[in-house]
Amino acid sequence: VPQRPVLLTGASGALGRVLTRALGEAGWTLRLTDRVPFPDPLPEGARFQRADLEDGPAILRLAEGCGTILHFGGISVEHPFETVIGPNIRGLYHAYEAARREGARMVFASSNHTIGFHERSAVLDDDCALKPDGYYGLSKAYGELMGGLYRDKHGVESAFLRIGSCFPEPTDARMLATWLSYADLTRLVMRATLAPNLGPDGTVVIWGASKNSRMTWWGRDGRDTIGWAPQDSADSYAQALEGKTSGNPVVERYQGGGFTGIDFSRGD
Ligand code: NAI
Numbered sequence: 497v498p499q500r501p502v503l504l505t506g507a508s509g510a511l512g513r514v515l516t517r518a519l520g521e522a523g524w525t526l527r528l529t530d531r532v533p534f535p536d537p538l539p540e541g542a543r544f545q546r547a548d549l550e551d552g553p554a555i556l557r558l559a560e561g562c563g564t565i566l567h568f569g570g571i572s573v574e575h576p577f578e579t580v581i582g583p584n585i586r587g588l589y590h591a592y593e594a595a596r597r598e599g600a601r602m603v604f605a606s607s608n609h610t611i612g613f614h615e616r617s618a619v620l621d622d623d624c625a626l627k628p629d630g631y632y633g634l635s636k637a638y639g640e641l642m643g644g645l646y647r648d649k650h651g652v653e654s655a656f657l658r659i660g661s662c663f664p665e666p667t668d669a670r671m672l673a674t675w676l677s678y679a680d681l682t683r684l685v686m687r688a689t690l691a692p693n694l695g696p697d698g699t700v701v702i703w704g705a706s707k708n709s710r711m712t713w714w715g716r717d718g719r720d721t722i723g724w725a726p727q728d729s730a731d732s733y734a735q736a737l738e739g740k741t742s743g744n745p746v747v748e749r750y751q752g753g754g755f756t757g758i759d760f761s762r763g764d
Pocket residue numbers: 505506507508509510511512529530531532547548549550567568569570571572573582583587605606607608658659660661662663
């Protein structure tokens with residue numbers, strides 16, 4: 497159990513609810529926040545407070561006394577630039593300012609869309625070039641860069657979780673590679689929080705996918721530093737899903753899949 501309370505942003509979202517339940521059951525002291533109400537019963541000892549990530553003073557107050565910030569709040573899919581910038585850039589800044597003020601570790605829900613324009617034939621290590629596939633992926637890449645700044649200038653530690661596709665089950669052929677089970681996500685967040693340190697740099701990148709035999713895209717990362725290895729696998733869904741592709745040659749060529757084919761600038 498972490499020594500200090502843990503702040504979870506985006507608590508009312510899909511992954512926030514999964515983590516709240518699992519970490520609450522594990523006896524963690526949780527401070528929860530989101531801009532929409534929390535829809536489930538609160539675990540014992542947990543507190544929920546509604547706040548917008550764009551409200552800096554509210555986020556600083558919520559983080560008071562916390563040793564870890566699990567930053568899962570924000571826009572979670574591709575949207576126009578103006579929709580993304582408030583929650584994912586200004587909101588992210590408030591989360592990092594809170595981490596700096598509290599001396600807290602940041603566990604940042606980054607995304608495979610930071611590197612979505614790499615081809616599926618590539619094998620990427622944690623130091624690969626960022627190739628965001630839209631404004632959403634770009635905001636996550638900015639998040640990782642901000643984490644680097646806060647490490648170098650203020651000594652804030654960050655685990656950048658480049659999550660693949662975290663859903664109850666894989667639902668298309670791409671997810672036979674990118675799927676991350678809820679149980680593997682939970683263990684990943686636990687290890688990223690509890691690991692005594694995040695290596696010599698103070699930041700680690702982890703590819704967030706389960707033990708899928710089709711996950712040939714992502715190689716070396718910081719998992720050994722935090723002591724995490726995935727245990728689940730999408731393989732048993734292969735027969736049902738391998739024909740379930742988009743039919744769009746761009747989408748099928750790149751790791752980011754569907755987001756690579758969305759263009760909000762068209763028609764301007
Ligand atoms: P979600 O959309 O269900 O949850 C995001 C939550 O953030 C929502 O409850 C929303 O109300 C809240 N939020 C948005 N803007 C806010 C603001 N300005 N102030 C306060 N709260 C705000 O998304 P999901 O799937 O739970 O993802 C959680 C995190 O993990 C997101 O950061 C997402 O980008 C990241 N992620 C998720 C993946 C997945 O497969 N589910 C894959 C890669 C990354």
